[in-house]
Amino acid sequence: MAGQPLRVVFAGTPEFAVPCLEACRIAGAEVVAVYTQPDRPAGRGRKLAASPVKEAALAAGIPVEQPESFKAEADRDRLAAHAPDLMVVVAYGLILPRKVLAIPRLGCWNVHASLLPRWRGAAPIQRAILAGDTESGVDLMQMEAGLDTGPVLVERRTPISADDTGGSLHDRLSALGADALAEGLRRIQAGEVLEPHTQAAEGVEYAHKLDKAEARLDFSQPATALERKVRAFNPWPVAEGDIAGERLRVWAAHAIAGRPGAEPGTVFAATRDGIDIACAEGALRLTAVQRAGGRRIGAADYLNARPELKQAVS
Structure with a gap:
């Protein structure tokens, strides 16, 4: 294998996955196709919009595939026709069936934004902040049929700071994921066999998909929990409360x-x-808010628009 470019099919959808797509190319792999979610309505006009990964692939001249699923044999045959050595999956948005996992010669790798087995599932970045975790990271994993259960090949760690938001941790883990993937690709193309590390049986947590209803601030909870919610849900879905x-x-x-x-x-x-x-314990100090139909503003600007609030508590 050494010296030969790896034929890679890349599967990903959101902005988080774009640095990993670039990492495949920088590491010297031949990206023969990119799979991404079908175009979805977006914005106020609800016009069909391409995913960030699709836009990056088209800009790089890479063929793009957008099947709704891999249930049809024709879609699996089309994947097999690309003759991939490896499939790299990063926040793709589809569960891959066993028949797909078996197509690439070297199987499928997944870049997952947590330190497994903690926070398997859809929203590991936000769940880590909500739980008050002090550390997160990225695992490059050999995919199995189970949800994020496969052995870990490469890992990167990073502390979660007291002012990290869902957005800031997302961006840092996106870069770390690209770094971990690039290392794995370089090593395997040099002829090395990556040692898989089986995930621990203890410490499994599931990062369930975010629900906008979770963003409501309930002041009967401790202020520390609400602070974590505000940070975790920035930039989406954004915490909200009746003030x-x-x-x-x-x-x-x-x-x-x-x-x-x-x-x-x-x-x-x-x-x-x-x-x-x-709050039930302590208090929450709001420093940046947004009124209905308005933009994000600082507390001072908000109070300028509501002088009666300052007077009422002065």
Whole structure:
């Protein structure tokens, strides 16, 4: 195998996967086709839009395939016709059946944004922040029929800082995933056999898909939990709460000491530093919010538009 370019089929859909597609090319693999989700309606006009991976593939002159699934034998035959040595899957959005996993000579690799077996599933980045994890990472995994159960080939780790958001951790793990994938490809093309590490049986957690209903802020919860929710759901779906009679999207907030006796959900301070809301434990200081139909603004600008709020708590 050494010295020969690897024939790779790449399967991915969102922005997270784009650096991994580029990593395949930089590592010297021959990307013979890119599989991505069918174009979906997007934006206010609901016009069909290509996925970020499709746009990157077309820009690089790589053929693009967009089957709804691999249930049809014709779709599996079309994949086999590309004669892939390896299929690389990164946030593709489809569960691959056994018949597909068996097509590439070297099987299928997956880049997953967690330290497995913790946070198998659809939303590992946000779930790690919501849970208060202090570390995350990326695993390059040999795919099996189970959901994110395969042995790990390469791993990268990164701390989760107190100000990490879903967006910032997403971007960092996207880059780490590309780095891990590039290492795996370089090593296998040099003739090395990667040692698979079986996942531990303990510590399995499932990262269920995000639901917009989860973004509601319930001030009967501790402020620390709500702070994590605000960070995890930035930039999507964005936390929201009822603040002094108005529904706001909350882009940035942090937990502070509460005011004794303050009823959860009540605003007890409103200054240029933020809007302080009592919680079951402690308080949440909102520093960046968004009104319905408006844009993201700082707390000071919001209070300028609502001077009565400052007066009510002064």
